[in-house]
Amino acid sequence: MTYAVMLSCFFLIYVFFTTQDANVKLLTLLGSLVIFSGGMYFTLTPVVAPMHIPLYGFLAYALILKKSQFSEELSAFPLKMGLSLLFVTFLLSGFFGSEGGIHGMFTATRLFLDSYGFILAAYLIAYQCDYESITDKLYWPILIFCAFGFIEAAMRYNYIYAMLMDSFPEYSGLLEKGSPDMNFHDSWRIRTSVTTCHPTTLGALLTMLFILYLPRVKERVYKIYFLMAVLALAIYLSGSRSAWVCTAMYLVYYVIKSQSALVKMFFFFFLLVGIGYVGHSFVESFSADDRGSSLDMRQRNLLVCLVSFAGSPIVGHGFNYMSNIVDRYDDGSAVDGVMESIFFNLMVEQGALGLLAYFGFVGLCLLIFHRLKNYDSTIAEIGSGITVMITIFSLMSGTLGNLHSMSYLFVGACLGMLCAKKEETEQNVEESAAEDSV
Numbered sequence: 321m322t323y324a325v326m327l328s329c330f331f332l333i334y335v336f337f338t339t340q341d342a343n344v345k346l347l348t349l350l351g352s353l354v355i356f357s358g359g360m361y362f363t364l365t366p367v368v369a370p371m372h373i374p375l376y377g378f379l380a381y382a383l384i385l386k387k388s389q390f391s392e393e394l395s396a397f398p399l400k401m402g403l404s405l406l407f408v409t410f411l412l413s414g415f416f417g418s419e420g421g422i423h424g425m426f427t428a429t430r431l432f433l434d435s436y437g438f439i440l441a442a443y444l445i446a447y448q449c450d451y452e453s454i455t456d457k458l459y460w461p462i463l464i465f466c467a468f469g470f471i472e473a474a475m476r477y478n479y480i481y482a483m484l485m486d487s488f489p490e491y492s493g494l495l496e497k498g499s500p501d502m503n504f505h506d507s508w509r510i511r512t513s514v515t516t517c518h519p520t521t522l523g524a525l526l527t528m529l530f531i532l533y534l535p536r537v538k539e540r541v542y543k544i545y546f547l548m549a550v551l552a553l554a555i556y557l558s559g560s561r562s563a564w565v566c567t568a569m570y571l572v573y574y575v576i577k578s579q580s581a582l583v584k585m586f587f588f589f590f591l592l593v594g595i596g597y598v599g600h601s602f603v604e605s606f607s608a609d610d611r612g613s614s615l616d617m618r619q620r621n622l623l624v625c626l627v628s629f630a631g632s633p634i635v636g637h638g639f640n641y642m643s644n645i646v647d648r649y650d651d652g653s654a655v656d657g658v659m660e661s662i663f664f665n666l667m668v669e670q671g672a673l674g675l676l677a678y679f680g681f682v683g684l685c686l687l688i689f690h691r692l693k694n695y696d697s698t699i700a701e702i703g704s705g706i707t708v709m710i711t712i713f714s715l716m717s718g719t720l721g722n723l724h725s726m727s728y729l730f731v732g733a734c735l736g737m738l739c740a741k742k743e744e745t746e747q748n749v750e751e752s753a754a755e756d757s758v
Contacts, residue, residue: 342446346445349442350729352375356484358721358722369434398739399443402680407432410670413674414426418637424639438725438726438732443739444736446740447736450737459543468480468515469512469522470553472512478513480515481515494517512559513558519558520718524562527563527713530555555567562716566712569712625667629671634672635671635674637669639669660717688735689701692735695738699734
């Protein structure tokens with residue numbers, strides 16, 4: 321019965337995706353990532369995940385049925401070179417890695433599209449989108465989504481995730497299918513995941529939504545204040561320390577960025593005092609072996625990665641290599657091999673080329689947002705903020721679940737709206753110049 325219900329929801333996603341306007345299409349693409357999270361599959365050989373089918377369906381639709389429009393908008397895509405270089409490093413790691421040859425290149429291509437394909441899809445859709453319309457339409461879905469998190473925290477059981485898990489024939493997530501203990505709670509903190517693969521993934525999603533809505537606080541509307549409070553509470557209940565840090569960092573930046581130099585100086589002074597006061601206890605929290613992923617575990621991760629990196633420093637050992645050298649979980653408890661940072665995974669799987677390509681791509685995104693800020697400073701600020709915060713997030717906690725796919729969707733959407741604003745502005749300038757000449 322639940323399988324039929326989930327298939328019906330999946331069908332509704334396609335209905336919205338093909339019949340509604342661009343704003344709804346973009347939110348539907350995001351919904352496919354949030355509802356059908358990582359670990360749920362129709363088949364494992366080949367891998368067919370429900371969260372990726374809308375992506376490939378849209379790209380095929382744009383390429384085949386909207387070829388001229390696709391080519392025109394793609395020509396204005398500012399990340400063509402960056403994505404191309406990234407793709408080359410993926411192919412090299414796949415070809416020369418442990419799987420090797422054509423099979424390794426196929427794996428690399430699929431992994432690349434499953435993550436970075438969302439940048440292109442969101443960019444193409446967001447070309448016809450509007451920031452205010454998107455955030456207005458997303459308002460109630462966010463409140464409902466967070467409400468499920470509050471229920472999960474109160475009940476200490478994730479009923480909605482259990483239902484989703486039972487709805488698909490294949491599952492390879494972190495929780496055990498059919499387990500009576502369907503939650504991620506630690507003895508010292510509440511942890512909620514709602515429909516996402518892990519509380520860390522939930523924390524990343526909520527952080528991006530927090531950044532997305534923060535500029536609308538200027539409107540001084542009660543419902544926006546209420547939404548921000550709900551998001552802040554949901555971030556806290558996710559139990560993700562990375563989300564706490566990244567949200568706090570961005571909030572501090574947002575508050576002081578428009579202040580005078582004197583105010584900024586005093587603020588940074590009190591911030592340093594505050595960090596000194598609470599920093600020791602926060603580091604102790606990360607250092608304790610019984611409190612999630614500790615600093616000691618990360619040090620052991622680094623040593624394992626350095627040894628592996630020395631074996632293939634240029635292109636790495638290829639994808640899926642990590643599972644050959646470490647076990648991710650043992651009786652539900654994290655062991656030494658759990659990679660808690662994207663830096664470790666890049667070192668081992670893609671080597672120096674992968675590291676340079678990834679951080680170069682992040683830098684390119686920030687550069688483009690900076691160049692486009694004159695066309696809409698709010699969207700550019702949101703895009704650059706999400707890029708920086710998710711990079712910090714990934715360095716601190718890795719990329720559990722579909723964290724990267726969701727973040728790339730947000731980045732692509734911001735780029736699409738900015739490029740549309742740029743094109744509109746340039747057309748207006750040309751029309752004004754033509755009228756003046758007449």
